[in-house]
Amino acid sequence: MSVIAPTQNGLAMNVIAKKSLTEEAGIRAESSLQQKARILKGRNVGVTDVGGSSGDLVRFVLSEAGFSEENVNLVQIPSNAGLLSALKEGKVDAIASLSPTTDKAVVEGFGFPLVVPMRGDLPTKFGAEDFAYVVMMSNDKWVETDPDKAVKFLRAHQRALDLAEKNPPKAKAAFYQYVSSLGAGNEVGKRVQDAAFQANVDGIPSEIVPKRKPVQDSLEFFGIADKTSAKDIINLKPAKKAMAG
Numbered sequence: 625m626s627v628i629a630p631t632q633n634g635l636a637m638n639v640i641a642k643k644s645l646t647e648e649a650g651i652r653a654e655s656s657l658q659q660k661a662r663i664l665k666g667r668n669v670g671v672t673d674v675g676g677s678s679g680d681l682v683r684f685v686l687s688e689a690g691f692s693e694e695n696v697n698l699v700q701i702p703s704n705a706g707l708l709s710a711l712k713e714g715k716v717d718a719i720a721s722l723s724p725t726t727d728k729a730v731v732e733g734f735g736f737p738l739v740v741p742m743r744g745d746l747p748t749k750f751g752a753e754d755f756a757y758v759v760m761m762s763n764d765k766w767v768e769t770d771p772d773k774a775v776k777f778l779r780a781h782q783r784a785l786d787l788a789e790k791n792p793p794k795a796k797a798a799f800y801q802y803v804s805s806l807g808a809g810n811e812v813g814k815r816v817q818d819a820a821f822q823a824n825v826d827g828i829p830s831e832i833v834p835k836r837k838p839v840q841d842s843l844e845f846f847g848i849a850d851k852t853s854a855k856d857i858i859n860l861k862p863a864k865k866a867m868a869g
Contacts, residue, residue, distance in 0.1 A: 629834055631758040635681070642711060653743070
């Protein structure tokens with residue numbers, strides 16, 4: 625398996641705290657990471673997977689602020705709907721998850737965006753230009769045996785990226801139309817759509833050719849850089865061929 629294109633740059637996962645908790649502590653968006661992490665000490669933090677990326681984010685935030693995982697109680701809640709319900713009902717004090725889950729908590733007024741990497745709350749390498757959060761991966765055999773199909777697929781992906789850059793409203797409408805087509809439970813209200821798209825649009829890459837450093841930074845964040853490297857898992861050939869034609 626190889627990385628053949630980027631899909632979402634920047635660490636598009638956030639820590640959302642109960643609004644009442646941050647108001648009581650006087651926390652604002654511009655507060656330091658140490659101040660933000662301090663209000664999590666001794667608290668219950670909901671994550672979709674304690675050992676996965678949401679748990680990794682909480683651990684990283686605590687580590688950057690000089691605290692340890694033992695300072696919080698990570699509560700595994702496997703569904704985004706469950707995370708929102710737990711935060712709203714006060715069963716947890718904060719949650720770590722993706723858009724549009726985190727945006728919904730903020731839009732509906734019970735959540736405060738405590739740590740937002742795309743806002744610049746974490747080190748620079750987690751910003752929109754420097755971190756490969758979601759990538760397209762392909763079976764190497766498929767790329768080798770059916771290169772024309774791989775190139776056509778990547779050209780279609782490039783057209784989608786171009787649309788997002790040149791006509792964001794149209795791209796947003798197309799994306800949420802697709803999300804709604806997935807069936808009941810996937811619909812997203814307009815206010816949440818607007819908030820989620822605005823929060824992540826800067827992370828939409830401009831081109832399909834994957835870059836080594838963002839992928840390497842991602843491997844390091846997720847703790848697997850000792851097992852592989854960006855150099856070993858990136859296949860530039862199909863994307864370069866797609867861009868050339």
